[in-house]
Amino acid sequence: MVEDASQVIGWQGISISVPADWSLTGFGGDARSGSMRLDSARADSKTVPIGLEVRWLQQKKTPNAQQIGQRLKELLAAVEKTAKREKTTAETWSGECVENVAQERPAQLAFRWKAGSAASGRIWYCATCGRVVIVQVYGRGGPRFLEHATQILDSIGCHGTEIGWRSWALYGLETSAPATYTLSGQQVMNIYLQLSFRQEKAEETLSIEQWSLANVQLKGQYLDEWFAVKAGSSLANVDYEKIEDEVAGHSALRMTGRRGGIIYWLSDGLRDLIRFRMPATYYDALLWECPESNKAYLVQTFSRSSQQALVRDIADRTRCHAG
Ligand SMILES: [Zn+2]
Ligand SMILES: [Zn+2]
Incomplete structure (x- = not known):
């Protein structure tokens, strides 16, 4: 130690x-x-x-x-x-x-x-x-x-304790992402942290975000109101539903849906033809606020099939407060 x-x-x-x-x-x-x-x-x-x-x-x-x-x-x-x-x-x-x-x-x-x-x-x-x-x-x-x-x-470890997962930790964030996802971008700030990942040779993307001083960020808004503002135009063409959920004992918001676009307008035959190049249209996310650490977290994926389980697995590996 x-x-x-x-x-x-x-x-x-x-x-x-x-x-x-x-x-x-x-x-x-x-x-x-x-x-x-x-x-x-x-x-x-x-x-x-x-x-x-x-x-x-x-x-x-x-x-x-x-x-x-x-x-x-x-x-x-x-x-x-x-x-x-x-x-x-x-x-x-x-x-x-x-x-x-x-x-x-x-x-x-x-x-x-x-x-x-x-x-x-x-x-x-x-x-x-x-x-x-x-x-x-x-x-x-x-x-x-x-x-x-x-x-x-x-104290140095060069790989996570779980096979297939890579650990990421900074500015109080402690999380893990599947090793098949590689880091594609980051915003590293004390107050806001975003790690973006992309699955190699695929269109699947994943992001993990942490907001510090959640009480200041949220300004008394409910999570769903805040999310609507935060997501803004980035989810403009995504049709999703919001479901009340739980992460680490905190109330959370789970989003699940699909990005609209040309794929819906294709005939079945054409859709089969381009199946191998299916864009990542499935959207899944979990958003929660941790009053103990005064932080808010968002895990999001765009994938070629629903990744609710993956989003849950990452949320479960994201430590928001001690204990
Ligand atoms: Zn190692
Ligand atoms: Zn917590």
Whole structure:
């Protein structure tokens, strides 16, 4: 457990427990190959970690311990080269890392370096998600830094606990989406968060949204009134019904319907012909407000068949309040 950790940050299946003042400050790539950067609001601390970077890379072939070692060697050589350019020297160290090592991480190494700044990191290959993951926690070095960095490194998971699901967590949102859906867009703000996904090679889309300060957002409106305003023109051609429902013990609104359009005007024969290219016209959604966390959540899908069960599964995996 990380000291004064009160949040988990999760991106592309990587999840990390970090102190409350840390936030996601950068990300790139996708689930196969990408990176994320987290930074502390206390970036000038000389004793504790101030940020970290994670990189991941999908492997076609399982790398052996030697190849992992080689990759680390290159990383540390680059650190030494940079230090040299800055007319200083880098101290580097690497060794075995037994923490979290199971069959899942057949090869894992720990490393540290200290030049102008310092880092404590790990590199491993995960047999479950098939990725090589490199994590570096940054700071100024010293025993307190190392102790905290180790806690952070110990907390990192590179895939969800549920097979087929990828966890996402930031700004208080903790949710999961099926691994077959890839992130296609995002709006990352403290007050409003939207993660959009698309199923590869299909038209199916999914979005998960979180509004903070729900009481301010809703201004006393009922959920359905608020939804009508929020949805606005984006659902103008969708014919849906609203049904009272429940999520995590809160009253919720379930929407189910279809997007209108040319498909309805086609003869049966023509409809069969284009069936393979059927657009995603089925709309399903769940909207709920959590007074405990003062947040509102919306999960929506457009699919080629009704996805009520999927929307429910995601809502059930979205943690709106503790307990
Ligand atoms: Zn993994
Ligand atoms: Zn709740």
